[in-house]
Structure formats: structure tokens, C-alpha cells
Amino acid sequence: MEEDRQEVTAELGAPDAQRYxxxxxxxxxxxxxxxxxxxxxxxxxxxxxxxxLVLNILPVLDDLDRAFKSIPExxxxxxxxxxxxxxHRKLQATLEAQGVxxxxxxxxxxxxxxxxxxGQTAGEEGKVIEEAQKGYRLxxxxxxxxxxxxxxGQRPERNETESATxxxxxxx
Amino acid sequence: xxxxxxxxxxxxFSLIATMQGGDPVIIPTSEGERLLPSVVAVSKTxxxxxxxxxxxxxxxxxxxxxxxxxxxxxxKFKDPSVQFDMKKVPYKITEAPNGxxxxxxxxxxxxxxxxxxxxxxxxxxxxxxxxxxxxTDAVITVxxxxxxxxxxxxxxxxxxxxxxxxxxxxxxxxxxxxxGLDKKKEAIVAVYDLGGGTFDVSVLEMGEGTFQVKSTSGxxxxxxxxxxxxxxxxxxxxFKKQSGIDLRQDKMALQRVRDAAEKAKRExxxxxxxxxxxxxxxxxxSGPKHMNIVLNRSKMEQLVMELVDRSIxxxxxxxQDAGLTPAQINEVLLVGGQTRTPLVQTKxxxxxxxxxxxxxxxxxAVALGAAIQGGVLKGEVREVLLLDVTPLTLGIETLGGVxxxxxxxxxxxxxxKSQVFSTAADSQPSVEVHVIQGERPxxxxxxxxxxxxxxxILPAPRGMPQIEVAFDIDANGILSVSAKDxxxxxxxxxxxxxxxxxxxxxxEKMTRDAEAHAADDTRKKExxxxxxxxxxxxxxxxxxxxxxxxxxxxxxxxxxxxxIAAVRSALQGQDAAYIRRTVQELTETMQxxxxxxxxxxxxxxxxxxxxxxxxxxxxxxxxxxxxxxVEGEFREV
Numbered sequence: 001m002e003e004d005r006q007e008v009t010a011e012l013g014a015p016d017a018q019r020y021x022x023x024x025x026x027x028x029x030x031x032x033x034x035x036x037x038x039x040x041x042x043x044x045x046x047x048x049x050x051x052x053l054v055l056n057i058l059p060v061l062d063d064l065d066r067a068f069k070s071i072p073e074x075x076x077x078x079x080x081x082x083x084x085x086x087x088h089r090k091l092q093a094t095l096e097a098q099g100v101x102x103x104x105x106x107x108x109x110x111x112x113x114x115x116x117x118x119g120q121t122a123g124e125e126g127k128v129i130e131e132a133q134k135g136y137r138l139x140x141x142x143x144x145x146x147x148x149x150x151x152x153g154q155r156p157e158r159n160e161t162e163s164a165t166x167x168x169x170x171x172x
Numbered sequence: 173x174x175x176x177x178x179x180x181x182x183x184x185f186s187l188i189a190t191m192q193g194g195d196p197v198i199i200p201t202s203e204g205e206r207l208l209p210s211v212v213a214v215s216k217t218x219x220x221x222x223x224x225x226x227x228x229x230x231x232x233x234x235x236x237x238x239x240x241x242x243x244x245x246x247x248k249f250k251d252p253s254v255q256f257d258m259k260k261v262p263y264k265i266t267e268a269p270n271g272x273x274x275x276x277x278x279x280x281x282x283x284x285x286x287x288x289x290x291x292x293x294x295x296x297x298x299x300x301x302x303x304x305x306x307x308t309d310a311v312i313t314v315x316x317x318x319x320x321x322x323x324x325x326x327x328x329x330x331x332x333x334x335x336x337x338x339x340x341x342x343x344x345x346x347x348x349x350x351x352g353l354d355k356k357k358e359a360i361v362a363v364y365d366l367g368g369g370t371f372d373v374s375v376l377e378m379g380e381g382t383f384q385v386k387s388t389s390g391x392x393x394x395x396x397x398x399x400x401x402x403x404x405x406x407x408x409x410x411f412k413k414q415s416g417i418d419l420r421q422d423k424m425a426l427q428r429v430r431d432a433a434e435k436a437k438r439e440x441x442x443x444x445x446x447x448x449x450x451x452x453x454x455x456x457x458s459g460p461k462h463m464n465i466v467l468n469r470s471k472m473e474q475l476v477m478e479l480v481d482r483s484i485x486x487x488x489x490x491x492q493d494a495g496l497t498p499a500q501i502n503e504v505l506l507v508g509g510q511t512r513t514p515l516v517q518t519k520x521x522x523x524x525x526x527x528x529x530x531x532x533x534x535x536x537a538v539a540l541g542a543a544i545q546g547g548v549l550k551g552e553v554r555e556v557l558l559l560d561v562t563p564l565t566l567g568i569e570t571l572g573g574v575x576x577x578x579x580x581x582x583x584x585x586x587x588x589k590s591q592v593f594s595t596a597a598d599s600q601p602s603v604e605v606h607v608i609q610g611e612r613p614x615x616x617x618x619x620x621x622x623x624x625x626x627x628x629i630l631p632a633p634r635g636m637p638q639i640e641v642a643f644d645i646d647a648n649g650i651l652s653v654s655a656k657d658x659x660x661x662x663x664x665x666x667x668x669x670x671x672x673x674x675x676x677x678x679x680e681k682m683t684r685d686a687e688a689h690a691a692d693d694t695r696k697k698e699x700x701x702x703x704x705x706x707x708x709x710x711x712x713x714x715x716x717x718x719x720x721x722x723x724x725x726x727x728x729x730x731x732x733x734x735x736i737a738a739v740r741s742a743l744q745g746q747d748a749a750y751i752r753r754t755v756q757e758l759t760e761t762m763q764x765x766x767x768x769x770x771x772x773x774x775x776x777x778x779x780x781x782x783x784x785x786x787x788x789x790x791x792x793x794x795x796x797x798x799x800x801x802v803e804g805e806f807r808e809v
Contacts (some may be wrong), residue, residue, distance in 0.1 A: 018327055034192065112228040115228065117229055
């Protein structure tokens with residue numbers, strides 16, 4: 001073994017041999033790192049494999065949300081409507097079981113890492129005044145930010161926000 | 173030495189890629205997305221936001237949210253294009269003392285390279301987190317029409333972001349690299365790049381691995397967003413016709429229709445028809461209103477036809493400037509997400525008179541090409557180890573002339589592989605190892621690389637001796653084949669240097685032949701397999717009769733001898749189905765032996781239909797195909 005190495009060194013010249021050895025080590029190290037990363041990615045992929053499916057089902061949930069928001073007074077008390085409500089809940093529960101969680105928006109401070117501003121309206125500056133579409137996380141990762149309307153600092157007709165201090169209000 | 177990255181610094185989106193195991197791959201952002209919006213903002217609280225976060229808060233903070241900074245790179249304030257853009261953006265553009273332009277964000281002035289640097293910085297940081305190592309060297313792409321000062325500004329942006337910009341390359345050049353065109357000798361390439369907001373077409377001349385831009389043209393305000401707008405307008409018009417309500421007045425509803433329009437456009441790239449269903453889109457005195465409109469591909473094509481036609485004008489211009497006719501273009505490449513639309517592909521095909529290439533993800537081609545360039549440049553410092561592959565399958569001939577593969581084609585070399593084989597006859601004194609190369613299932617149809625004989629095998633029943641055959645290909649493509657009798661330790665070896673003697677044409681021909689003969693070959697191989705099974709079964713049956721014949725009732729004995737004769741006569745002919753039928757019959761009859769033998773021994777386990785005790789090798793009980801020579805796959809070396 002030792003002899004072999006000497007022979008190789010003699011033939012190639014020491015600098016060459018050193019370079020090859022160096023490249024070999026790098027290649028081995030690259031491969032090791034690659035394996036580790038692939039392993040991590042595989043775990044990630046498995047965990048988030050349902051992302052596309054969930055993202056495609058969410059609009060259906062949105063539509064159900066909208067349906068209940070605009071349910072006519074007359075129909076709201078029918079047991080038939082209760083049935084649909086149960087279906088709505090079941091869909092939510094099914095998604096929750098898969099690791100899907102709702103993002104809090106209404107009344108929160110606007111945070112672009114979980115909220116997407118789609119408009120502004122009168123209300124406390126920087127607070128979410130209205131939620132246009134719910135946002136969701138899958139296993140803690142934001143898969144769809146909540147679409148929100150953010151307060152622009154102007155006083156609405158009837159201000160219901162905190163009344164203790166107005167120190168944060170801008171003078172104009 | 174750290175690796176290099178390739179960056180596509182785009183007008184609306186930016187991407188970063190690097191070489192991994194010899195191939196370019198996109199590095200996702202920390203948000204898990206492959207694209208990063210080219211948007212930078214300073215929030216009201218003074219926080220700097222880049223990418224998705226900046227984009228999501230743009231509505232609340234338009235005057236401090238900078239997008240499309242690429243349009244300002246390296247331009248003077250008085251430049252007509254800057255003056256044009258100034259009217260369209262909500263943020264402030266000012267003039268610097270030296271005549272350059274600056275943008276105002278969070279009450280401070282920034283030069284365009286500083287803004288671009290923030291995007292680059294975010295890409296760099298995310299890439300470092302992903303790769304787990306420092307990223308410094310980068311190749312950044314720019315449009316082919318960028319002048320010196322625009323290129324310098326891009327380089328400055330890289331420096332500000334802490335990147336060592338090892339080269340600025342043209343976007344169409346990067347695309348050509350992503351398509352692997354650098355491997356060709358000489359060609360004229362047209363790159364049709366239709367992105368989200370801009371359209372570029374470039375004609376490149378390639379030779380000896382270098383690319384020269386012959387001409388470029390385009391439309392700085394034509395892209396996928398215009399396509400979406402056309403569909404959006406149509407949907408709103410249709411809805412108005414149906415319900416009398418104009419959704420353009422309702423910002424929230426409009427947002428939903430915009431998303432649906434974009435989704436419909438994407439779906440119509442693969443489907444002929446799609447349904448835009450938006451329940452509770454709005455409401456009037458009579459109650460909620462739903463949108464439910466079917467859009468088919470031909471209607472959509474009608475809607476965007478004018479836009480696609482508009483893109484052909486610059487194509488004609490670019491050819492004219494290069495002094496070329498469409499027929500002189502050797503390759504046409506499609507880049508940019510909007511080229512997924514079939515109508516775009518059709519129009520491009522019509523204009524250039526040839527099918528464009530579209531195998532690389534059009535959103536990612538530029539960044540991938542930049543990564544390749546980075547790899548090549550780093551290769552000048554740290555040599556790239558070229559790993560070859562075996563162009564054809566290597567194997568040996570086994571019983572009945574079957575080609576048994578050991579190293580499948582396209583295996584990266586150096587590599588080695590071994591498998592244990594056995595003898596086909598009792599007391600077989602030697603085996604011939606016939607090394608072959610090719611894709612056909614029968615050895616005779618493949619190319620012979622060499623043959624040698626391993627002798628001195630001790631007398632033993634067939635299937636008993638273990639002959640380990642090992643293939644080894646070194647980095648130079650030299651193949652050594654050895655065969656070793658594991659019982660005696662005797663070994664024979666052959667080294668074949670001619671394995672690389674096949675020309676590219678020969679390799680292609682052999683691959684084509686294999687495809688052309690696939691059906692024929694499969695039938696032939698099945699016949700051989702049936703024969704081998706039959707031969708093996710007859711051998712087993714005769715052995716059983718020899719060893720246990722005395723325990724078998726006379727009438728059964730006669731039956732079995734009859735069946736054996738039937739299989740033998742079937743083997744004389746060519747009819748594989750007939751051979752299989754006689755094998756089946758013999759197998760069933762054989763199972764009766766077990767039953768009668770075990771019944772003679774009180775207390776013995778019930779007949780199981782397996783081979784009688786004492787029979788070596790694969791039992792005939794199941795009649796399962798067995799090639800006879802392949803004893804089994806032992807641990808690979």
C-alpha cells in the first residue's frame with residue numbers, strides 16, 4: 001500500500017497527486033453533503049406532499065364560508081342548513097387532521113409574513129380591519145396568507161378601537 | 173472553495189440556482205418558493221422587507237414599495253424610458269447629482285443598484301441557509317440589450333450585496349446553456365422570451381462554445397399580465413351581460429376574478445376547456461350572485477391572439493437586423509412562463525418554420541443557465557471531473573443464448589458489479605463466459621466483446637457450483653471481467669479495451685435496433701425461458717424417479733414417464749405454448765408423487781406439493797420459470 005502510493009506520487013509528481021487527492025476529498029464531501037440534504041428534502045417532501053391538494057381544496061372551503069356569511073335570515077334556522085353547516089365543519093376537521101390550521105387575522109397587527117394586504121380602509125392604522133379570505137398553514141408553514149384589508153389610520157364613522165390613549169394616532 | 177451560484181435578476185421575479193452533482197438546480201427561498209418577487213419595501217415601522225413580504229404589504233404602503241427596479245438600472249434620470257415609468261409607479265424617482273436616477277423609500281434615497289442589492293442579498297442569504305455554506309461567487313444575467321452602464325450597475329449591485337460577480341452574461345445565452353446548446357459546434361439560435369411583463373427576442377451566433385448576440389428586439393411592456401387582463405375583461409363583460417353587475421367596481425370581487433383568470437389561463441395550456449366558478453362573487457337586492465362561466469381554448473386564443481401577433485413583429489425585426497431569414501435559424505428556444513400557452517408555441521412554430529425547443533422549465537431556464545456558466549467558470553480553477561457513462565448494456569450469455577445484463581446502459585463509471593451463476597448440466601467441467609454488449613435480450617443479437625473459459629470445475633450436479641462473475645469498468649472505460657469458482661478458488665480473467673470502440677453512430681444504431689425488435693425479442697426470450705423451465709423440470713423429474721422410483725405406484729410411474737416423454741417431444745419443436753402446456757401437466761402429475769410417498773410414512777406432514785426431500789436445486793413443484801443457470805443473486809460486490 002505504502003509502496004503503491006510512493007509509486008503513484010513519483011509518476012504524477014507530488015503537486016499533481018496532492019491536487020487529485022484534494023479533489024477526491026472534495027468529491028466525497030460533496031457527495032456526503034448531497035446525501036444529507038436529499039435526506040432532509042425527502043422528509044420535507046413527504047411532510048408537505050399534500051400542499052397542492054390542500055391548496056386546491058381551500059377555495060371550496062372559502063366558498064362554503066361565503067355561503068354561510070350570506071345565508072338569508074329565513075333559511076338560517078332550517079335543519080337542512082344545519083346539515084350543510086355540519087358538512088362545512090367536517091371539511092374543516094378533515095383538513096385540520098392533515099395539519100392545516102387557520103391563520104388569525106381579524107383585529108391582529110398586519111404582518112406580511114402571514115397576511116397579504118388587498119386593500120385599505122378607515123380604521124386603526126396597521127391593524128387588520130377586515131378579512132377577505134382566510135389564510136392557512138400546513139404543519140406550521142404558511143401555504144396561503146390571509147387576504148386582509150388594513151386600517152389606514154383614519155377614524156371610521158364609529159370608532160370601536162381602544163380608547164385609552166390616542167398617542168399613536170398621527171396628527172396628519 | 174465555495175461553489176458559484178447563477179442568478180436571474182428579473183423585472184418581476186428573481187431566481188437563484190447552483191450546480192449540484194453536475195446538474196443545475198433552483199434553490200428555494202426561505203418561504204419555500206422557487207421564485208422571489210423583485211420587490212423591496214421599508215415598512216411604516218422602518219423594517220426592510222424583500223420579496224414575498226414586500227409584495228404582500230405593497231397595497232398598504234405603495235409609496236415605499238419599490239418594484240420593477242430593473243427598468244431603472246444604469247439609466248439617467250432624463251432617459252425617456254425613466255420618464256415614462258415615472259408616471260406609472262407609485263414611488264418617487266429623483267435625479268442624483270450625477271444625472272443618474274434614485275428612488276425614495278422610507279424617506280431615504282437609494283440608487284437602483286442598492287435596491288437590486290437587497291434582492292440579491294435575500295437570495296444569497298436564503299441560498300446559504302439552504303446549502304449550509306457561504307455563497308460568494310455569482311454569475312448574474314442581464315437582457316442582451318443592456319448597455320455598458322446597465323451592466324456595470326448590475327455588477328455594482330452584486331458587489332453591494334457582498335457577491336463576487338464572476339461574470340455578467342446575457343439572458344438568451346444563459347437559456348442556450350440551459351438547453352445544452354454549448355455542446356454543439358456552430359449554430360444560429362433564436363431565443364423567444366415572453367415573461368410576466370416583458371418580451372425579448374434575441375438571435376445568437378454560436379461557435380466554439382462562445383455566443384455572440386447578432387440582434388435583439390422586444391416589447392418592454394408585453395407579457396403574461398396582459399394575457400390575464402384580456403381574460404379578466406372578458407369574464408367581467410360576460411358577467412355583466414348575465415347579471416347586469418359590473419365587477420370592476422368591486423375591488424374584492426375583482427381580485428377573485430383576477431386569480432381565477434390566471435388559473436384558467438394555466439389550465440387551458442393543457443385542457444381544452446375550463447370552468448370559472450366563483451360562488452357568491454357579489455350580491456344585489458335580489459340576493460347573492462354566482463359566476464359560472466365556461467371558457468374553452470379557442471375562445472381564449474381569440475382573446476389573446478392580438479397579443480401573440482404583437483410578439484411576432486419584434487421577431488421579424490430581430491431577423492431583419494441580423495440579416496437572416498427564418499430558414500437560417502438552427503434552433504428556436506422558448507423561455508418565460510407565458511410560452512406555455514399553446515397558441516404562442518403555434519405562432520412561433522409558424523413564424524420560424526420549425527418546432528421550438530421547450531424541454532427546460534421556461535420560468536427557470538435563465539437561472540439554470542447562469543448556474544451552468546458559474547460551474548464552467550469555477551471549473552477553470554478547480555477542474556471538472558468528467559464522469560462518463562456506459563452507452564450500452566454489458567452482460568453475459570446464459571443458458572439458451574439469453575443475454576443476462578450485469579451493468580445496465582447509462583450507468584455512471586467507474587463501477588463494478590458481480591453476480592453468481594452456476595452450471596447447466598451435471599458434472600459440467602467448465603463454463604464459457606461470453607461477454608456481450610447491447611440492448612437485445614438474445615446474446616446472439618448483441619455485440620461480442622470477448623469470451624473465455626473457466627475450467628476445472630469439480631464434478632457436481634447442475635446448479636451446485638457457484639461461479640461468481642464480476643464486471644469492473646474503470647474511469648477510462650476499460651472493462652475487466654473475471655469468473656471465479658467459489659468452491660475451488662480457480663479464477664479466469666479478461667480485460668477488454670475495445671469496449672469504447674463503438675462509434676456514436678453504432679451505439680445509436682444498436683439502441684434503435686433494440687427498440688425495433690422489442691416485440692420479436694420478447695417472444696424469443698419467452699420461448700427460451702419456457703425451454704429452460706421444461707429442461708430443468710425434466711431433469712428434476714428424472715432425478716426423482718431415479719431416487720424414489722421404488723416408492724411410486726406403478727400406474728403413477730407410467731403416467732410420469734409418459735409426461736416426461738411429452739415434454740421431451742415438445743422440446744423438439746418450436747411451439748412455446750405447447751412446451752408450457754406439457755410442463756404444466758408434468759408438474760401436476762409430479763405433485764402426486766409427494767402425496768403418495770408421504771402417505772406411506774405414518775406421522776409425516778401432509779402432502780404439500782413440494783419437491784420430495786433429497787432433491788437439490790429449485791423444486792419442480794411450482795412449475796415456476798427458472799433459467800437454470802442463474803443460481804441466485806448473491807450480495808453484490
